[in-house]
Amino acid sequence: MFSRCLQLNKFHAVYLAALILLACVFPASAEADENRALQAGDVLYIAFPGEDLFNKNFVIDVDGKIDVPEIGLFAIAGQDIESAQNRLRDLLSLMFVDVSSVVLNQREANVMVNVMGYVREPGLVTIPSRGNVQTAIEAAGGLIPGAQLDRFQLRSEAETLHFSYKAYLDSGDPAFLPELSSMDTLFIPASPLTGNVQIDFDAATLSAGGDAGDKESSFRIFGEVKSAGRYALKPDMNIIDAIMRAGGVTRYAGVDQIKVIAGNEPITFNLMQYLETGSRDQLPPLSPNITIFVPIQEEEIKTGANVVYIMGEVFKPGAFESKPGAGFLDILANAGGPTRFADSRQIRILHSSGEVSAFDLVAFTENGVSEAVPQVVPGDAIFVPEKTDLNEPSWLKTPPDRAIHIIGQVYNPGRYEWSGEMSMMDLLSHAEGPTAKADIANLRILSPQPDGTVKSIDFNLDKFIRQGGLTSDLPQLKAGDTIVVPELPQDPSDNKGNWVRQAKEDSIYIFGQVGSPGRYMFNRDMSFLDILSAADGPNETADIHNIRIVHRYENHTEYRELNLSDYFQTGDELMLPDVRPGDAIYVPAMESNWLDKPRDSVVKVMGAVQKPGRYDFNDSMTLLDLLAEAGGPTDGAFLKKIVVVNSSRLETRSVSFNLIKFLKNPDPTELPVLRAGDTLFIPDRTQSAWSKTMEGVRDSLSVLSVLAIVGAL
Structure with missing residues (x-):
C-alpha cells in the first residue's frame, strides 16, 4: 500500500511539473479576478492530476452551469472563483478519495449577450468582459443599413434601457454606452424611414429622404426644395438652416411665399426680403414637428385698385397704374400706341360697371374736339382690335422689297407682306404656325446679301420657347429673307431612309453593343442618355464599364472613356459626357481580348489568390475590392506580407501590407494606395520566414518538455 501511494505521489509530482512547464510556455489568456462573480460565457479550467476527464476548459452555458465529469451539470454562475472551487471539491469528494489537488482557474472572463434586430447575424454572441455595445454589434456581423442609431434598447431582467448609439459614434465617449451583463438582450430597431416593405437601398438614397426617426425632434419640408x-x-437651427439641410430651393421656388406651419398657425416667410435686409427678426421660430412648405413661383398678375388694362393691337399691351388726371390718350400712349395692324376705328372700352363703349380714334384725329374722348377710370379695359381684310391681296400687290417667304413644315407656307416692326414670331403666326412634323430646333433663315451671296442662319426655336429669352435673341429678319422649317425624321430609332435629308452636323453616331446602332438625329438640348435610349440601350453583352466617346471638332478630335455603371451607382450627372452633334459613341462587348486593354488601365493580381490575372481598376476601388474580384486569398496565403508594387513613369517602388492586422483594427487610411498599372502580390505561407522559425521553435519546446519530465523522475 505504501509503495502504491509512493508511486502515485511520484506520478502527481511528474504531472504537476508538466503543468508548470505548460503554464510557463502557454500562460492563461486572462487573469481571474477573485472578487468577480462568474457568469455565462466565462471559460474555466479544472486541474485534477491523474484524471483524464478533467484538465481541460469548461464554458459556463446560458443557464449558468458547466458539465463536470462524474457530477453532471453544476450551477456555478454568480459565485466567485474561490467559492466555486470549494463547492466543486465538496461534490467531487463524494466520488474521489483525495480532491485536495483539484484547482479551479478562470481562463477567460466573457459576457454572453443576445444581439437582435437590424444586425447581419442576430443571435447569442460571446464577447470579452471588457467589451462594450460596439464589440457586441461587431460580433453579430455589424449593423444593417437602415438601423435607427439613436433608439437602441438594452433589456435585462430588471429593466429596459433606451440609449443613443449615435451619440457615442459622434463623440467617442463610452459613457453614452450602458454596461453589458451576461444574458442581456441588445435590440437594434429599424428606422421608420425603411417603411413596411423590406427593400434594398443605399445610404445616399436613405439620406436624401431625410434623416429623422422621431416626430418629436424633427421637422418636415417639402415643395420646391431639392431633397424634401x-x-x-437640432438646437439653434433656424429656417435658413432647415432649407439648406433639404438641399436648398429650386429655380422655380416662390421664395417670397414660404409657409411655416406650427400647430394651427401658418406663418408666411419672405426669404427674398430677409436676404435683402439681413434682419434676423424676420426669421420665424422653429419647433419640433413643424412643417415648412416652399411653393412654386406663379406668374405675377398685376392687379389693384388703380390699374387700367389695355390689350389688342398696341405695342405694349398690359396692366398700367393709373394716376389722377390720366386720360384715354395718356394710357394709349403709355402702351406705345396702336400698331399698323390696329383697327383704330373700332376701339372698345370695357368699363368695370359692365358697359361697353366704342371710340373712333381716326375720326378723333380728323375732327379734333368734335369727337368726345371716352372717360377711363381704374378697373376699365381698353381693347384695340385687328384690321380685317376680306380680300386676300395678290402677290403682285406686294413688291419684293416688302415681302418675306416661309416654306416647309408650316400650315400655310407662302409669301407674306413684311414690316420692320414685325418679328419672326409674327411671321410664323401669320403662316398659322409649325406643323406637328416641324423640326423647330433647326430653323434656317436664308438672307440675301448685297454682294449677291446668301447667308444661312440657324435658330433653335424649341429652346427659345422652353427657356424663354430676350426679344433681341430672335433672328433679325428683313424683306427678301426666306425661313425654312425642316421636317423631323419620321421615326427617331429607324431613320436610315432620311440620311440624305439629314445633315451630318445634326447627327450623332452610335456603334457596338446597343439595340439599334446607327446614325441618329441629335441637337444640343439632348443628352448622352437620350441618344443611348434612342438606340434601344445597351444589350446583354455590352460592357458598360468601358464605353468610348469620340468628340469630333472641326480641327481635332478628343477621346474619352465612360464607366456607365459608376453613374448608375452614384447618380452623379457630372460623370456623363457632354455629347454634341457629330460625335461618335462606341459600346464594346464584354470579355474582349485582354490584350486590347492597355497595361496602365488594369491592375495585375498574382500569387496565392483563387483567380490571379489582370483586372479593370478605377480610383473608387481599393485593395479589398481587388482581392474580392480575384476570388479572395487561398487557404495557404500569407496575409501578413502582401506586396503592392506601384509603377509610374518616374519610378517603381513596393510596399508591404499586413491584412491580418488591418482586419483586427480596420482603418481605411491604412490601406495601401493602388492605381491602374500597379501589381498586387499575395505570397504563400510556406514562403514566410516566421513559418520556418516556428517549426524550429516547436521542435525546441518538445525537447525541453521531455527533459523537464525526465528530470522530475
Whole structure:
C-alpha cells in the first residue's frame, strides 16, 4: 500500500511539473479576478492530476452551469472563483478519495449577450468582459443599413434601457454606452424611414429622404426644395438652416411665399426680403414637428385698385397704374400706341360697371374736339382690335422689297407682306404656325446679301420657347429673307431612309453593343442618355464599364472613356459626357481580348489568390475590392506580407501590407494606395520566414518538455 501511494505521489509530482512547464510556455489568456462573480460565457479550467476527464476548459452555458465529469451539470454562475472551487471539491469528494489537488482557474472572463434586430447575424454572441455595445454589434456581423442609431434598447431582467448609439459614434465617449451583463438582450430597431416593405437601398438614397426617426425632434419640408423629407431638428437651427439641410430651393421656388406651419398657425416667410435686409427678426421660430412648405413661383398678375388694362393691337399691351388726371390718350400712349395692324376705328372700352363703349380714334384725329374722348377710370379695359381684310391681296400687290417667304413644315407656307416692326414670331403666326412634323430646333433663315451671296442662319426655336429669352435673341429678319422649317425624321430609332435629308452636323453616331446602332438625329438640348435610349440601350453583352466617346471638332478630335455603371451607382450627372452633334459613341462587348486593354488601365493580381490575372481598376476601388474580384486569398496565403508594387513613369517602388492586422483594427487610411498599372502580390505561407522559425521553435519546446519530465523522475 505504501509503495502504491509512493508511486502515485511520484506520478502527481511528474504531472504537476508538466503543468508548470505548460503554464510557463502557454500562460492563461486572462487573469481571474477573485472578487468577480462568474457568469455565462466565462471559460474555466479544472486541474485534477491523474484524471483524464478533467484538465481541460469548461464554458459556463446560458443557464449558468458547466458539465463536470462524474457530477453532471453544476450551477456555478454568480459565485466567485474561490467559492466555486470549494463547492466543486465538496461534490467531487463524494466520488474521489483525495480532491485536495483539484484547482479551479478562470481562463477567460466573457459576457454572453443576445444581439437582435437590424444586425447581419442576430443571435447569442460571446464577447470579452471588457467589451462594450460596439464589440457586441461587431460580433453579430455589424449593423444593417437602415438601423435607427439613436433608439437602441438594452433589456435585462430588471429593466429596459433606451440609449443613443449615435451619440457615442459622434463623440467617442463610452459613457453614452450602458454596461453589458451576461444574458442581456441588445435590440437594434429599424428606422421608420425603411417603411413596411423590406427593400434594398443605399445610404445616399436613405439620406436624401431625410434623416429623422422621431416626430418629436424633427421637422418636415417639402415643395420646391431639392431633397424634401423629414429631418432632425437640432438646437439653434433656424429656417435658413432647415432649407439648406433639404438641399436648398429650386429655380422655380416662390421664395417670397414660404409657409411655416406650427400647430394651427401658418406663418408666411419672405426669404427674398430677409436676404435683402439681413434682419434676423424676420426669421420665424422653429419647433419640433413643424412643417415648412416652399411653393412654386406663379406668374405675377398685376392687379389693384388703380390699374387700367389695355390689350389688342398696341405695342405694349398690359396692366398700367393709373394716376389722377390720366386720360384715354395718356394710357394709349403709355402702351406705345396702336400698331399698323390696329383697327383704330373700332376701339372698345370695357368699363368695370359692365358697359361697353366704342371710340373712333381716326375720326378723333380728323375732327379734333368734335369727337368726345371716352372717360377711363381704374378697373376699365381698353381693347384695340385687328384690321380685317376680306380680300386676300395678290402677290403682285406686294413688291419684293416688302415681302418675306416661309416654306416647309408650316400650315400655310407662302409669301407674306413684311414690316420692320414685325418679328419672326409674327411671321410664323401669320403662316398659322409649325406643323406637328416641324423640326423647330433647326430653323434656317436664308438672307440675301448685297454682294449677291446668301447667308444661312440657324435658330433653335424649341429652346427659345422652353427657356424663354430676350426679344433681341430672335433672328433679325428683313424683306427678301426666306425661313425654312425642316421636317423631323419620321421615326427617331429607324431613320436610315432620311440620311440624305439629314445633315451630318445634326447627327450623332452610335456603334457596338446597343439595340439599334446607327446614325441618329441629335441637337444640343439632348443628352448622352437620350441618344443611348434612342438606340434601344445597351444589350446583354455590352460592357458598360468601358464605353468610348469620340468628340469630333472641326480641327481635332478628343477621346474619352465612360464607366456607365459608376453613374448608375452614384447618380452623379457630372460623370456623363457632354455629347454634341457629330460625335461618335462606341459600346464594346464584354470579355474582349485582354490584350486590347492597355497595361496602365488594369491592375495585375498574382500569387496565392483563387483567380490571379489582370483586372479593370478605377480610383473608387481599393485593395479589398481587388482581392474580392480575384476570388479572395487561398487557404495557404500569407496575409501578413502582401506586396503592392506601384509603377509610374518616374519610378517603381513596393510596399508591404499586413491584412491580418488591418482586419483586427480596420482603418481605411491604412490601406495601401493602388492605381491602374500597379501589381498586387499575395505570397504563400510556406514562403514566410516566421513559418520556418516556428517549426524550429516547436521542435525546441518538445525537447525541453521531455527533459523537464525526465528530470522530475
